[in-house]
Amino acid sequence: MIPLEYYVALxxxxxxxxxxxxxxxxxxxxxxxxxxxxxxxxxxxLVAFNRWRFEHVDAxxxxxxDHTGQxxxxxxxxxxxAEVAVGLAIVLSLxxxxxTVRTDEADLLKN
Amino acid sequence: MPSLFPVNxxxxxxxxxxxxxxxxxxxxxxGKRLGEPAVKLMALAAIGTSFLASVVTFFALKGTVAAxxxxxxxxxxxxxxxxxxxxxxVSVPIDVRFSIDQLSGVMMLIITGVGFLIHVYATSYMxxxxxxxxxxAYMNLFVFSMLVLVLADSLPLLxxxxxxxxxxxxxxxxxxxxTSANAEAGKKAFIANRIGDFGLLCAMFLLVRYTGALxxxxxxxxxxxxxxxxxxxxxxxxxxxGGQYTGLLHFLQPKSPVTISAATAVTLALLLGCTGKSAQIxxxxxxxxxxxxxxxxxxxxxxxxxxxxxxxxxxxxxxxxVLSPFTMMVIAVVGAATALLAATIAxxxxxxxxxxxxxxxxxxxxxxxxxxxxxxxxxxxxxFTHAFFKACLFLGAGSVIHAMHARIHDGNAxxxxxxxxxxxxWMPLTHWTFAAATLAIIGLPFTSGxxxxxxxxxxxxxxxxxxxxxxxxxxxxxxxxxxxxxxxxVLYWVAWTAATLxxxxxxxxxxxxxxxxxxxxxxxxxxxxxxxxxHGGAKGEHHEEDLSQxxxxxxxxxxxxxxxxxxxxxxxxxxxxLNPGFGIERQPMEHWLEPVFHAASEKAVLxxxxxxxxxxxxxxxxxxxxxxxxxxIGTAIAWWMYIPSRGEPARRMxxxxxxxxxxxxxxxxxxxxxxxxxxxxxxxxAETSAWVDQAIVDGLFAxxxxxxxxxxxxxxxxxxxxxxxxxxxxxxxxxxxxxxFFTVPHPAATVVDAGNDDYVVxxxxxxxxxxxxxxxxxxxxxxxxxxQGDTTLKLHVEPxxxxxxxxxxxxxxxxxxxxxxxxxxxxxxxxxxL
Numbered sequence: 001m002i003p004l005e006y007y008v009a010l011x012x013x014x015x016x017x018x019x020x021x022x023x024x025x026x027x028x029x030x031x032x033x034x035x036x037x038x039x040x041x042x043x044x045x046l047v048a049f050n051r052w053r054f055e056h057v058d059a060x061x062x063x064x065x066d067h068t069g070q071x072x073x074x075x076x077x078x079x080x081x082a083e084v085a086v087g088l089a090i091v092l093s094l095x096x097x098x099x100t101v102r103t104d105e106a107d108l109l110k111n
Numbered sequence: 112m113p114s115l116f117p118v119n120x121x122x123x124x125x126x127x128x129x130x131x132x133x134x135x136x137x138x139x140x141x142g143k144r145l146g147e148p149a150v151k152l153m154a155l156a157a158i159g160t161s162f163l164a165s166v167v168t169f170f171a172l173k174g175t176v177a178a179x180x181x182x183x184x185x186x187x188x189x190x191x192x193x194x195x196x197x198x199x200x201v202s203v204p205i206d207v208r209f210s211i212d213q214l215s216g217v218m219m220l221i222i223t224g225v226g227f228l229i230h231v232y233a234t235s236y237m238x239x240x241x242x243x244x245x246x247x248a249y250m251n252l253f254v255f256s257m258l259v260l261v262l263a264d265s266l267p268l269l270x271x272x273x274x275x276x277x278x279x280x281x282x283x284x285x286x287x288x289x290t291s292a293n294a295e296a297g298k299k300a301f302i303a304n305r306i307g308d309f310g311l312l313c314a315m316f317l318l319v320r321y322t323g324a325l326x327x328x329x330x331x332x333x334x335x336x337x338x339x340x341x342x343x344x345x346x347x348x349x350x351x352x353g354g355q356y357t358g359l360l361h362f363l364q365p366k367s368p369v370t371i372s373a374a375t376a377v378t379l380a381l382l383l384g385c386t387g388k389s390a391q392i393x394x395x396x397x398x399x400x401x402x403x404x405x406x407x408x409x410x411x412x413x414x415x416x417x418x419x420x421x422x423x424x425x426x427x428x429x430x431x432x433v434l435s436p437f438t439m440m441v442i443a444v445v446g447a448a449t450a451l452l453a454a455t456i457a458x459x460x461x462x463x464x465x466x467x468x469x470x471x472x473x474x475x476x477x478x479x480x481x482x483x484x485x486x487x488x489x490x491x492x493x494x495f496t497h498a499f500f501k502a503c504l505f506l507g508a509g510s511v512i513h514a515m516h517a518r519i520h521d522g523n524a525x526x527x528x529x530x531x532x533x534x535x536x537w538m539p540l541t542h543w544t545f546a547a548a549t550l551a552i553i554g555l556p557f558t559s560g561x562x563x564x565x566x567x568x569x570x571x572x573x574x575x576x577x578x579x580x581x582x583x584x585x586x587x588x589x590x591x592x593x594x595x596x597x598x599x600x601v602l603y604w605v606a607w608t609a610a611t612l613x614x615x616x617x618x619x620x621x622x623x624x625x626x627x628x629x630x631x632x633x634x635x636x637x638x639x640x641x642x643x644x645x646h647g648g649a650k651g652e653h654h655e656e657d658l659s660q661x662x663x664x665x666x667x668x669x670x671x672x673x674x675x676x677x678x679x680x681x682x683x684x685x686x687x688x689l690n691p692g693f694g695i696e697r698q699p700m701e702h703w704l705e706p707v708f709h710a711a712s713e714k715a716v717l718x719x720x721x722x723x724x725x726x727x728x729x730x731x732x733x734x735x736x737x738x739x740x741x742x743x744i745g746t747a748i749a750w751w752m753y754i755p756s757r758g759e760p761a762r763r764m765x766x767x768x769x770x771x772x773x774x775x776x777x778x779x780x781x782x783x784x785x786x787x788x789x790x791x792x793x794x795x796x797a798e799t800s801a802w803v804d805q806a807i808v809d810g811l812f813a814x815x816x817x818x819x820x821x822x823x824x825x826x827x828x829x830x831x832x833x834x835x836x837x838x839x840x841x842x843x844x845x846x847x848x849x850x851x852f853f854t855v856p857h858p859a860a861t862v863v864d865a866g867n868d869d870y871v872v873x874x875x876x877x878x879x880x881x882x883x884x885x886x887x888x889x890x891x892x893x894x895x896x897x898x899q900g901d902t903t904l905k906l907h908v909e910p911x912x913x914x915x916x917x918x919x920x921x922x923x924x925x926x927x928x929x930x931x932x933x934x935x936x937x938x939x940x941x942x943x944x945l
Contacts, residue, residue: 019843023836031835103835110833 007048014041028091028101032084039080043073118175121184123164124209127219128258130161134251142244151234154247158230158254162223172216180706183212185264197323198336205325210264214426214491214707217700218261221498225415226254228675232506233407235671236513246286246405253279257416261423265326266315269424273311273388276417277304283412284404290522296403303397307387314380317346321373331430331710337374338434338580338591346376372591374434381428382442389421389475392449396782398472402464406509409464414471414501419494422478429487429708433715439483439576440594446479447571447605452779454612458619459765459775462526463508466620470552471501473609477567480606484599485716486570487708488701492690493567495700496559499686500551503679507545510672511624514538514665518632518658528620533629537664540673542625544680549621551683553614554742561742562687564610569692569734572603572719573727579715599719603734607741614745622753635661693731856880856922858930865905870934872904872916879923888915888931897921908936 018037025031050069095101116123134157142150168184175182188207196203211219230250237246256275263269277300285297318325321344322333338344349369350356356364371379385391390398401413412418425432425442432438450473457469474497481490508526511534515525524530535542551560578591637660667673690700718727752760765772774780830841859875874882881897884904894901897919908914916932 023840023843026836106835107833111828111831 004048004052007044011041011045011048014038014044026102026104028094028103028106031103032087032091035087036080036084039076043076046070046073046076116171116184118182119185121168121171121186121211123168123171124184124186124211124262125188126164127161127168127223128209128255128262130157130164131251131255131258133157135248135255138244138251139248142248145244147238147243150244150247154251155227155230155234157251158223158227161254161258162227165219165223168211169216169220172211172213176213176703176706183210185210191267194319196319197321197333199323201323203319203323203325203329205265205267207268208264208326209259209262209268210327211262212707213703214423215261217491217495217703218423219258221495222254222257222261222416225498225502225679226250226257226411228678229407229411229415229502229506232410232509232672232675233405235669236407236509237405242286246283249279249282249286250407250411253283253412253417257420260420264328266311266318266330267325269427270308270311270315273384273420274308276412276420277301277308277388280304280401280412280417283408284401286404286408290403293403296397296400300397300401303394304387307384307394310380310383310387314377314384317373317377317380321377327427330428334374334431334434335580337377337431338372344373345370346373348376372435374431375437378428378432378435378438379441381424381431382438382445385421385424385479386445387421388424389418389479390449390472391421391445391475391479392452395449395453395472396785399465399468399778402462402468406464406505406512409468410502410505410509413468414505415498418471418475419478419498422475422482422490422494425479425482426487426491426708429482429711432482433485433576433579433711435591436576436578436594436715437592439485439715440592440598441483443480443483443571443594443598443602446476446481446483447602447609448476449473450476450480450609451605451612452476454609454616455775456778458612458616459772460616461528462523463511463528463531463620463624464505464526466528466616467501467504467508470504470613470617473613474501474552476609477564477606480571480602481567484571484574484602485576485712486567486574487712488690488704489563489566489570489692491704492700493563495689496551496563496683496686499679500548500560500683503544503548503676503683504552506672506676506679507541507548510538510541510668510676511545513668513672514541515631517665518662528623530631531624531629532627532631533625534665535625536629538625538667540667540676544673544676545621545625547680548683549617553617553746554610554738556739556742557687558684559682559686562691565735565738566690566692568603568606568610568738569731571606572599572734573730575599575717575719575722576715577717596719607737610738610741611745614742615749618746618749619753622749623758626754627757629665631665632658633661634664637662693735694728853878854922854924855926856920856928858918858920858928860916860918860930860932862932862934868908868910868936870906870908870936872906872918872932872934874902874918874920876902877920877922881921883919883921885917888917892919906934908934910936912936 015038018034018039018041021034021037022031025034046069050067053069054066091101094106098105100106134153137153138145138150145153172184175184186209188209191205191207194203194205195201230247233246233250237243240246253276256272256279258272260269260272260276263272281297281301284300285294288294288297315325318330321337322330324330324333336344347368347370349365350363356362383394387394398413398418402409404413432442453469453472453476457466457473460466460469474493478490478493478497481487481493483490511531512525514534514537515530519525519530547558551558554561554564575594575596577593580591688699690698692698718724720726752758777783830837856877857875860872861875863871863873865871874880881899882901883895883897884893884901885891886893886904886906904916906914906916913936914934916934917929918932919927919929921927
């Protein structure tokens, strides 16, 4: 049995990698991928906490009934897929317009 | 057999009130499409039905009164609202309730009867006017409002009618609103009346406060509390409302507060309302300008009915007014002064309607004088007779103007008596009726005006108003003020002078209009074709003619206009039999109104010389002879000036003192005085406000705010650089801040007074928080360890003492934060609630 802390630490590590990646990279595709990493970090935390809760809290009263965390992860995956579909479309449009996928060059919407 | 209309549910009042309202609605909404004949039918049918119902009601009332002198016909329409008032905070119901007693019964007959005659007259006078339907809609609405005013059973409902007639007056004065002078006159009337309404509203508030009632019966029951000694019955005039000036304003604080009795406060406030509506000093200035309206309007609203509403209100609340002899004196003085002032102005005016307008102001002054000396019947009888002869005079003037309009189309020139003269030849009916009404107003013996005016003059001399509750004379604030004995003769002689002037200016007006040579245009066979036989087209259309060319003689008016004149002239001459005075046994009017005024005049109005009835009876014939002299002198001077001397003395007098003549011709320049004082003050206040608005509100506040918003916008705009990563960086920073906030514990606590000097301190909850307390603030913790459930602390603090409590909170990460809480107990003596 792997302790909860390991999962949480891994999740935090993944989240930081995703966040730093989003902040420092200028390529729109990489930015999208960074978001994916962050979302999956959250998924990992959700699933891990749900399992921990199942073993430590719910086992007594609601044995095997509480899967909120897991289900929530699925919802995150679905939202993720939709977001990528829209995000890639935007990136494609951006490329058609500006011949670039660098986010710091797409700064018309300012001031 | 049960009556169809029982005394306490007399639903026929609904017909009296409803018909004019229906007429106003029909003519107002569909008038344009109905056309003149249908509008005429609707308007006349509405007022006619109302008049018939009034007559039936009057006889029903007569029968009821014969059985029970205090009875009145009552109809409750619906409940309106409730308020609380009086000393004990009783519930004051305000219902839409109408009642007819002797006083309102007579008023109702005047309004519907004279109103009907004037409506008949107007159907011809207003013919071919563009606003025919609009005119009759307003007129019907006016009659409705006036009926609400006189039939109302309570002051708020009377106020509804009061405002309604004010509105109709405004609409009708400015009826030909295309001319801006007319619209200005309407505005002036409306605003002058608003000032009066302020007084009426104040009076209502005071009445609710002191008597706890607003209906006539309730006010009458509670009226005594307006004078009762004690805390409640004094109204603080200065400092206003009974406060105290302290600090910088201390110099305004008088040694002892200036107070007046509640009765005086209420009646003075009511009087302000009455002076506005009845055109008395100081608010009379609107009435002469109100002549800008069509002449039937002047006859109905500004002579016969609406302007007498003030007198009606004083009569209606006579039992309140007599509680304050001071106010009674003010009423009498205001009335006498107005009568004289307006009569002097009327003596030199050249506009036929202006003369009649000032005459109305003057006659209203006589009515105020009458009710002011406590002769309510005499004052009201003058309302009654004045309704006939003044309506007749105005309608006669309208008939003359109508004739003059045939060739003189300018409004001012067609009303100028200098363009008239000799009209008796061509307008016999108008001439005779005008002559009859003139004789009545100047007081030819045995005409109606003679009886009513003589009675007022006589009573002004002999009557003396006194404190109706003599038991209250020895109060610490000093007794109730009573007017001095010499006031009666002074009032008499002022009124006598006004009566002489009345005779002069009315005869002058009559002679200038109907005698001498016609000066309007050359009368003869028209030499050229093409001028319109009648003033065709709209009233506003000015096509001036060459008046040196001969034209047809002025023509008599059609029967719709002459029949009302004849009826009104008959009443002007004959109505005096209803209240002839002179100790004659038969006094139907006095007998009829006696129950209404009994309560008021019984104790408060005595004869002078210590209630010397023999002296009063002795004075009657002497004073009647002197009053007759007023008529004789005024008439003789006017006759001598304008018939044998052809106006020569008047011209010479005007030339001898041109300054004085101009001053009187300009109405003593009272309008200019108001403009320079009151209006200028209001204007400068408005200008100051405008300056404050533009410089301080717009300039400082608005611009400063804009500047702040602009600066912060400029600063924040720098961050909005369009680069997604920068936004993301800010978001990360924000999230980090929130994260830090949740990492650190935040101690907070609320203190609740549990009574008996016990206090409960409750610490704010938080995730994973554990607490420890130091209840006495001595630096040692009550328990060394933190405990999760230890959220509250009970304390006992002595009054006036302060206690220090310390609290420490530890969260799940083991971080600890401390907080000091001061628990302050209340002072020993609690501040009493005010």
